[in-house]
Amino acid sequence: MKGNRFLKIFKNAKKNGIADDAFVHQKLSPFWVMVRKEIADHFHSWRSLILFGIILLTTVGALYASLIDAREVFSAKSDGSFFFLKLFTQSDGTLPSFFVFISFLGPLLGISLGFDAVNSEQNRGTLSRILAQPVPRDYLLNAKFVAGVLVVALMFFSLSFLVIGAGLFVLGHPPTAEEFMRIIVYTLFSVVYVAFWLNLSVFFSVKFRQPATSALSGIAVWLFFTIFYPMIVNLITKGFEPSKFAPPQMVYFYQKIKFALVQVMPNELFSEVTSALLVPTVRSVGPLTTEQVSGAIPGDLPLGQSLMVVWPQITGLLALTLLCFLFAYLVFMRREIRSRG
Amino acid sequence: MEHIIEIEGLTRKYDDFFAVDHLDLKIGKGEVFGLLGPNGAGKSTTILMMLGLTEPTSGNVRVCGLDPVHQPIEVKRKVGYLPEDVGFYDDLSGLENLTYTGQLNGLSRMEAEEKALGLLARVGLKEEKDKKAGKYSRGMRQRLGVADVLMKNPEVIILDEPTLGIDPTGVKAFLQLITDLSRKEGITVLFSSHHLYQVQQVCDRVGIFVSGRLLACGGIDSLSEQLFADESFMIEGVLDAGVRTSSLKEDLKKTKRQLQDIPGVAEVRIEEHRFMISSSKNVAPEVAAIIVGGGLHLNSLSNREYGLDEIYTRYFQE
Structure with missing residues (x-):
């Protein structure tokens, strides 16, 4: 019966030539109206279409590379466990694997979805008009964030399922529950990682009037963390490098510091989370002493334990994401909104 | 209301x-x-x-x-x-x-x-x-x-x-x-x-x-x-530009002093051969009498009220 009613509404709407979906009579809260509009904007803009295209192409490429290799792995080495996870991590060397691609393109995706979120509204003169409507000011910022995250989530989940589907096709065997859960959790954290870059670029878009400036700032931060920061860490730690004959505590301490210094990098945090999730044999992401390893039986960890291994990294990544959002929020809420000026 | x-x-x-x-x-x-x-x-x-x-x-x-x-x-x-x-x-x-x-x-x-x-x-x-x-x-x-x-x-x-x-x-x-x-x-x-x-x-x-x-x-x-509470009237007097007597300058000065003594007049300005007098009431007859009595050749005398134009020039275009 319910279906019938919707059909009726749908037909009426068509007839009147006003709208063509069944939700025309629904009173959405203004927040979801805004989210809806933002999502529609993402799907209608050339920018997002190009990005989706790039990411889809790389996925297909990575998938091809890993499938060729996986076939070999699967037939020769007989260790057929976690075949589906290997689809995400292995490649024949011609192209990087899926997860490398995602950790490389994720920031780009996040930055490009958010860098003109607020400043373009201001430059077009729509910001003051929207803020004169009876909606709380933060709705605008929240709607932009939620819409961005939803778009990214939609994209990443469909890509992950695409990879699983391709694996299914090749193997003729469904993934185990463990594998499936790992892939879902991995995809979830990829979305969180992109959300971090999205928030960062939304923050820049609140801060800088020119979209070009805000895009460049986002890219500068990204380059800093992927290229320059590791170099700086290297430079600093090189000076303290213990000699070959130094006591083990010293070496351990040195490794610990080196490890701690790279933990502020969002890309490092993400790659640690990814490796723990996609490679079940990973037992630690930091340095371990011989005593800690002694007596351990090599084997796979269950998902819960893998999550425990990278729990600090997960917390760190979420904290960085929230921090960026907080800054954007603070700057935006205290801003005086004038038309275009 | x-x-x-x-x-x-x-x-x-x-x-x-x-x-x-x-x-x-x-x-x-x-x-x-x-x-x-x-x-x-x-x-x-x-x-x-x-x-x-x-x-x-x-x-x-x-x-x-x-x-x-x-x-x-x-x-x-x-x-x-x-x-x-x-x-x-x-x-x-x-x-x-x-x-x-x-x-x-x-x-x-x-x-x-x-x-x-x-x-x-x-x-x-x-x-x-x-x-x-x-x-x-x-x-x-x-x-x-x-x-x-x-x-x-x-x-x-x-x-x-x-x-x-x-x-x-x-x-x-x-x-x-x-x-x-x-x-x-x-x-x-x-x-x-x-x-x-x-x-x-x-x-x-x-x-x-x-x-x-x-x-x-x-x-x-x-x-x-x-x-313009005390200067809502503006009287503009124009002298004949063709007539130039040797004592013109002194005559002008003297007339200006006399004009300023009229009760109600707030300000008198002279530009070339033009008088601008602002006052709180209509003093046109007195002004005419003084100018003519001072031996000057009065060409025209106009009396206008302040309009938005004056408001504009006075306050906005600073």
């Missing part, structure tokens, strides 16, 4: 510069009020404070009995605001833009579209409803702006420099639209402008705003009395 906007001692300070300086203003229901002032006088800041988009440094604003600082959303439900140089989403049509505004005001999509269609017809954009807003001309955009403001059935509409950049016929139609609204639906209209004549055409009352202060407020005719 019932007051719909009440402003008391409103002040907004940026660092140590007063954008709005202890403003007191009351606007009655259904009135068309013009806020007249040069650029940077604090008109926009005042408007932003009425909407709760900027917080006042001190003072009080009440719009429809509500306080915009603490109840901004309630205020925005009742007040339509058309910002200066309003912008729309360029890739959406005029209709879609209005529908979006309607939905933000709590209408369903169907209701919003129906309402938007009605308003588009009203502002004369029915033919262009499906055209992308990015392709609208400036004048069309402004009319779309009025429709946008009306989407929420406002009690008050505030327009910031609404006539800027529209051609003269467009301005006329636009102002007509505004006055119609006010008269027919009893909507209070407040608009800011630095165009004197437009304000003069449509406003019931005008407030003159210069560097954060309200200099005068009232109907156009009562303004000159307020602004």
